[in-house]
Amino acid sequence: MTEDTDAVRTFGGGDGRDAWAKLRDPEYSDDRTEKATTSQQHDTDDPHTQVEWYTPPYPPTNLALLLERSETHKACVHAKAQGVSGYGFSIVPHEQTDADSPPGEETIREFWHGADSTFQLGPDEQPASPAAVLEQSEVDYQSIGYSAIEILLNDTTATPTGLAHVPAHTIRKRRGDPGYVQVDPDTDIIEGYYAPAGARFGDKQVFIDADDGSVGSSVADVDTPANELLVERNYSALAPHYGIPDIVPAMQTLLGDIAARQYNVRFFENDAIPRFAVIVEGGELTEDAWTELEAKFDDLRADENSHRGVILEAVSGAAASFEDAHNVSLRIEPLTVGVEEDASFIEYRKENEHDILKAHAVPPVIANRTESVNYANAEAQRQEFAQSTVRPRQQQKAARLFETLHRTMLGVDGWTIDFHLHGGENEERQAKVDKLRIEGTAGVMTVDEARQEIGKEPLGAPLGNMLVSELTASNALGGETDDDSVDEADTEAAAPDYAIPTSADD
Structure with missing residues (x-):
């Protein structure tokens, strides 16, 4: 798809009245009846932080890291990704075709299953099946909010020859020019450029150089024609160039669950000593003890070892006799006995888990939470998940692949793919x-x-x-x-x- 910058500049610039006057001119009367092919929307996403690309609303690397920090979040993401794309697909006639056996079946089958087709994962070009590439891209879609699939093209004929999964957290939408850049997520250094999917196949062809990002209207205009990138976004009005994952509304809940788990680990690493009060009788703390105690309580909430004990020294008064020194006592009194804390702690984590599942629209049985699950409602939960969460996303993904890959790039509009649905029937x-x-x-x-x-x-x-x-x-x-x-x-x-x-x- 080509950029609509011409339309935006015409109707959004200072010469807007001249542009409308041109359209009223009788010379253009025939053109006014033609179907509009470009959007007149203005791009309002302008954070002014990067010149080359739009800044994602949330750091993609941080969103990806959440998969390694929350077992519930990871279970939901992988269950959805596997359900959508992991069980494969069938090549079937498109529902809008009238023919029993529409033309182009061999072309579609050759692309998806042909001996010369290539399907890869990541920069190491690990060979994979079509379903594996689509499933990995779905993991990015569910965890980061958008996915990126590289469409491999024949250098001579520009015919699609396969797909490769590109880690979505490295992809950024270019600002001002069509296409995308791949960046090093640690340094933001640009590693390469991609053209948008279908750029070479429209009425106005667009070619992008893979090395320097220069834009041309023919293959002769660039030194190294870039492959095209199929990007899917989990729509958000506040992130039109990227999308937002389902977990974002429950972000505070997820972070709270991570903090609760870390708190629990530190608690037991330090012999499960609860927070305490220090009571000194018959004497006073030394200056060093006071200093350490004050620093300890100041850092108590932020310290990674908040449950570690403190060594304190107590001395008797200056006028006290030697015998009085033996009467100095120092007591450590727990502020709570821990029983009520444990109960509320467990309930807090259960509520967190419930909110994470709710954000993902994943039932407990899918995330292996079986406390309140029996045979009857487990089967009902699986079917509801398959029909209400997985199936709509399958249809959305299949439609995008059909429009961009089958119809636009391969020239076949009679055949599509139908993802296999697991668990939809009893x-x-x-x-x-x-x-x-x-x-x-x-x-x-x-x-x-x-x-x-x-x-x-x-x-x-x-x-x-x-x-x-x-x-x-x-x-x-x-x-x-x-x-x-x-x-x-x-x-x-x-x-x-x-x-x-x-x-x-x-």
Whole structure:
């Protein structure tokens, strides 16, 4: 997609009245009926912190680090990423095509599964499957707020030949020029440039040099044509160039949970001594003891070893006799006994975890929280997660790949991809129904027909042509028999298929 700077400059600059006068001129009357192809929006995201690129609203590296600091956050992100892209996809006709077998199927299959296609992870160019590349990009989308997939292009024909995952925390949107830069996240030094996805394939072609970022209208205008970058954003009105991850509204909760865990670790590292009061009787603290005690309490909240004890020295008064010196006592009194603190501490962490799950729209069973989960509601939670959280994102991702990659870059608009959905159906219930169907027709169903019912490959003659009743279910179906009872609802669901045909050929 090319930049809309021409439209913005025309209608947003000082010559706006002249531009409108031009449009009213009869000379342009025919053009006024054409469909608008560019947006007239002004870019209001101008933080004035970088000249080359827009500054992300939150440091992407810090957002990425949260995956290593919170087990609940990580479980949610990876569950969503795996659910969206990790189980693969099928190549299917687009729902808007009228043809039973639209043209272009071979082109799409060759791109995704061809021997010459390349799919890679990271700068080390680790070979991967298409599903792995898409899943890794989804991890970035869910944890950082945007994802980046490099579209590998043939240098001669500009035909897409594969995809590579680019760590999104290194990508920045260019300011003033189309495309993106890849930076060293530690130094902000630019490492290279990318063109936006589809830049070479529009009516107005755009080429970007991968080394210096120069922009041209043909391949001859640049020394090293850059690959194109497909960027997806988790929309936020305050971050139009990047997007914001779902965890941001629960950021304080997540940080509080991390702090609570660190507090707990320090507590037990220092022998679980609670916060205390120091009481001196029959004497006074030495000057060194006072100094250390005051410094200790000043730093108590910030100190990484806030539960470490303090060595204090006490002396008797100057006029006291030698015997009086033995009557000096120093007591350390805990301010709390810890029981109520422990209870509130545990409750605090549970509430934090609940808020993190809520921000991600992930049910407890998906994050392996099973205290209040039973068999019935666990299955319902999985189905709700699949249908309400995963499936909409799958459709969004597939639509973006179709529009940019299939239609614009490969020139195929009759074929798209359909991500596999895991957990959307009650698989165990369906397996029981299939079992009942086979048992109900065992007298006339062949082994191969029964295997087809449960999704297994046929055995062929002679075993495949034998009736199920002539063999044990274990030997014929390649699995153990299941004697578990099936409830009446399952029986009724399978009942219409129980009718026994008059012959094995029916």
